[in-house]
Amino acid sequence: MVADSHWPQLGGPLRLILEGTPAGVGVLDTELRYRYVNPALARMNGVPAADHLGRAIAEVVPGIDAREDVLRAVLADGRPREVTSSGHTRQPSTLRRRYWHGAYHRLREGGRTMGLVGIVLEVTASREQQHELEQVRNRLALLNAAATRIGTTLDMDTTCGELADFLVPTLAEIATVEVLPYHDAPDARPALRGHVRLRRAAMAALPELRERTSAFGTPGEYVDYQPGSAVPRCLATGRPVIENVPDDDALRRAAPNAGRVPEYRALGIHSALVVPLAARGHQIGTVSMTRVDGSPAFTGDDAAAAQDLVRRAAISLDNARRYTREHSIALGLQRALLADPGEPHPDLEVAFRYRPAGTSALVGGDWYETAALPDGRTLLAIGDVMGHSLEAAVEMTHYQAMLRVLAGQQLPPEQILEQMDTLLGRAKDARPATCMVVTADPGGGSCQYASAGHLPPAVVRPDGRTVLLPVRPGPPLGTGLGGYRTHTAELPADHTLVLYTDGLVERRGEDIDVSLRRLTRLRLPPYAGCDQLLDALLGLAPAPAEDDIALLAATARPYR
Secondary structure, three states: OEOOOOOOOOOEEEEEEEEEEEEEEEEEEOOEEEEEHHHHHHHHHHHHHHHOOEHHHHHHHEEEEEOOHHHHHHHOOOOOEEEEEOOOOOOOOOOOEEEEEEEEEEEEOOEEEEEEEEEEEEEEEHHHHHHHHHHHHHHHHHHHHHHHHHOOOOOOHHHHHHHHHHHHHHHHOEEEEEOOOOOOOOOOOOOOOOOOEEEEEEEEEOHHHHHHHHHHOOOOOOOEOOOOOOOHHHHHHHEEEEOOOHHHHHHHHHHOOOHHHHHHHHEEEEEEEEEEEEEEEEEEEEEEEEEEEEOOOHHHHHHHHHHHHHHHOOOOOHHHHHHHHHHHHHHHHHHOOOOOOOOOOOOOEEEEEEOOOOOOOOEEEEEEEEOOOOOOOOEEEEEEOOOOOOOHHHHHHHHHHHHHHHHHOOOOHHHHHHHHHHHHHHHHOOOOEEEEEEEEHHHOOOOEEEEEEEOOOOOOOOOEEEOOOOOOOOOOEOOOOOOOOOOEEOOOOOOOOEEEHHHHHHOOOOHHHHHHHHHHEEEEEOOOOHHHHHHHHHHHOOOOOOOEEEEEEEEEOOOO
């Protein structure tokens, strides 16, 4: 035990206690200079006890935030206080930062303030645990917030955009999501020799930076990364890469190419974090975050938080990526199966539209057909095979082919449906389908139609008003029940007959009669052609559609 010779010397049991306690004990005078330290405090500070005496705290341990303002308050009013200090003493340590908790009491003798005594314990371990708990709590809160904002659709680029938007300003001032392109993508081309190519799916930045970051490219473009830059290293190791770039040489090595350095410096970029984007054991791409002047550099804690977030988002992104690819393949297959409709007679203008459902990778069985009949009329038909699957898409080709054969027999609509229903009833495992068959006679200003469980035809008048034609629907085709009925209606010149599948009008949880009334309240463009009318109808339909939408429009244009 070492004490200033001008101060009372401690002995006996008290001396033994002070020398044996693991707590650091020190006595400071009114100028906050050491007058006594016990062995434990000397070890904490990494300075021999004798070298403390007569010296201020900042002289002995300059790396400590000693909170001398609190100590002076104890001297002034005599109220004991506790305070936590942090930093590093002269004792070597591998810790990022150390913490001490001290209790301070004023010392008085004969009515005169002599100084104060401090009892100090190191609490680094508990502070680190608290810090880790706070980090875990913050990450959980971040993941919870991300779960409600990322992955709201099955569109890949939309999901990438949601991820980038969430990262700014949560973790960065600029965020970019880039994905590895499929090798068989239509616009795929090989990367430059030794480079890694990614497709920029989304980019987000603080409002004040957006205009300047647009110079780095736009979503949909391909970016080639030079060998050894941050993104290829992240992909090669599968681990986050932190690039704190204090000089141009370091920034030149980290950037996609050296030509970007002046633009990066103009933005004030000084720190970057690249996190791998992977799910289900395969790479998807990378997420790059950058910070500009005024923000701290990225740390290991930032990398851990970003990795947790990106891992969670990667599942949604992989789902969207798979859906986008599978949906594209499925639609291509459906278009290949859906044969082009036949040609109508010249006195009938026709147009077609097909919009797939936006919530499933499965294809539907919506179809349409036209055929010029020998007697001058035109047969129009639309149908919907029940279910969404490849089988439904294949089945619709059978219906089309069957209708084309029957069209040549010039049967009335009800008999066409009867024949189809009979043939399908004999087939094994035939999928039922709704169908509307119409024979249009523009020269006679009329049409005949029959329904097999299908929604009623609509007629759009020249002024854009819409009416539904009355119909008594029979059972769907394939049930073998028959019982169809032909109806006749006027089809004056410049009136447009519209056939549609249920995806145009149906809404989840809504009665079909309500849906059909909404269709009649539409005010479509007056005196519009078939193409313009169908585009207007699709524009009013929900997007993404809950079900496939097929449309057929036919306008009577009799010879004059």
